[in-house]
Structures are given as structure tokens and as C-alpha cells.
Amino acid sequence: MSTKDLMTIREMCDAFDVTPRTLRFYEAKELLAPQRDGQKRLFTRRDRARLKLILRGKRFGFSLEEIRQLLNLYAPGHEQEEQLRRAHALAQQRLNDLLDRRTELDHAIEDLKDQLGLVDDMITDLQRSNAA
Numbered sequence: 715m716s717t718k719d720l721m722t723i724r725e726m727c728d729a730f731d732v733t734p735r736t737l738r739f740y741e742a743k744e745l746l747a748p749q750r751d752g753q754k755r756l757f758t759r760r761d762r763a764r765l766k767l768i769l770r771g772k773r774f775g776f777s778l779e780e781i782r783q784l785l786n787l788y789a790p791g792h793e794q795e796e797q798l799r800r801a802h803a804l805a806q807q808r809l810n811d812l813l814d815r816r817t818e819l820d821h822a823i824e825d826l827k828d829q830l831g832l833v834d835d836m837i838t839d840l841q842r843s844n845a846a
Contacts, residue, residue: 720749720756730765740768743778745785774808 723734737755740746745768748755757765764785771781783804787797 719759721762723748723755723757726757726762726765729762730769732765732769737765740765743782745778745782775812776804776808780804780808 721729723737726732726737727734737746737748737757741748741755746757746761746764748757748761750756767785768781771784776784783797784801787794787801
């Protein structure tokens, strides 16, 4: 692997807008496995692809353990179909959770708009009575 295929921790931080501490944490959790050159961490294309998936999973609300399960899909083996089925079920559940949250938020937004309308009406009534 050529050195241009490798990125330092600083380059990874800049490319993915994460902190060195975040990368070290993911390494400690065995989600990333950078090469070592003494104390220097060198991240491969595989590490970059995994980090993209980790960040996407976090954005979707997956736990690190759920992300680990999804990353294991890329470890081919005889259990790959079962892994894919588990990942699909996990992603479907996360989608359902997000849709439920969106529905709850939509209701909360409508309730808040109604309350704001009531307060606006009260202010208007007070202004009218004070002007009279």
C-alpha cells in the first residue's frame, strides 16, 4: 500500500470533521484498526470507509454496538446471509423509530403553534382593552 493511500490522524480529523479523541475512542472500541508506525496512526482506505459508516450510523441514531454489527457485514464468511438479515432488521427498526419520532415532533409542533396562536390572541385582546 502506498503512502498516499494512508492518512494521518490529523488528515482524518480534517477530512471527517472529528477529533483525535474520537478516532482513538473508535480504535479502542475496535471499530477502526489503523496501522502503526511507532506512535503514529496511519489510516487506510478501509478505515476511511468504516469511519464513514460509523458516522452515518451515529447520525441515524444507531448505538456503537449496532454499528459494530453493521460493520461486521463487511467481514465475509458463511454467516453473511444471516448478518445481512440482522442488519436489515436493525435498519428497519431504526427507520420505524425515526418515523415515530417524526410523528411525535409533528404533533408537538402543531400543539406549540396552537399555543402561540392563543397567546397572540390574548396579547391582541389586552392591547385592545388597554387602548379603549
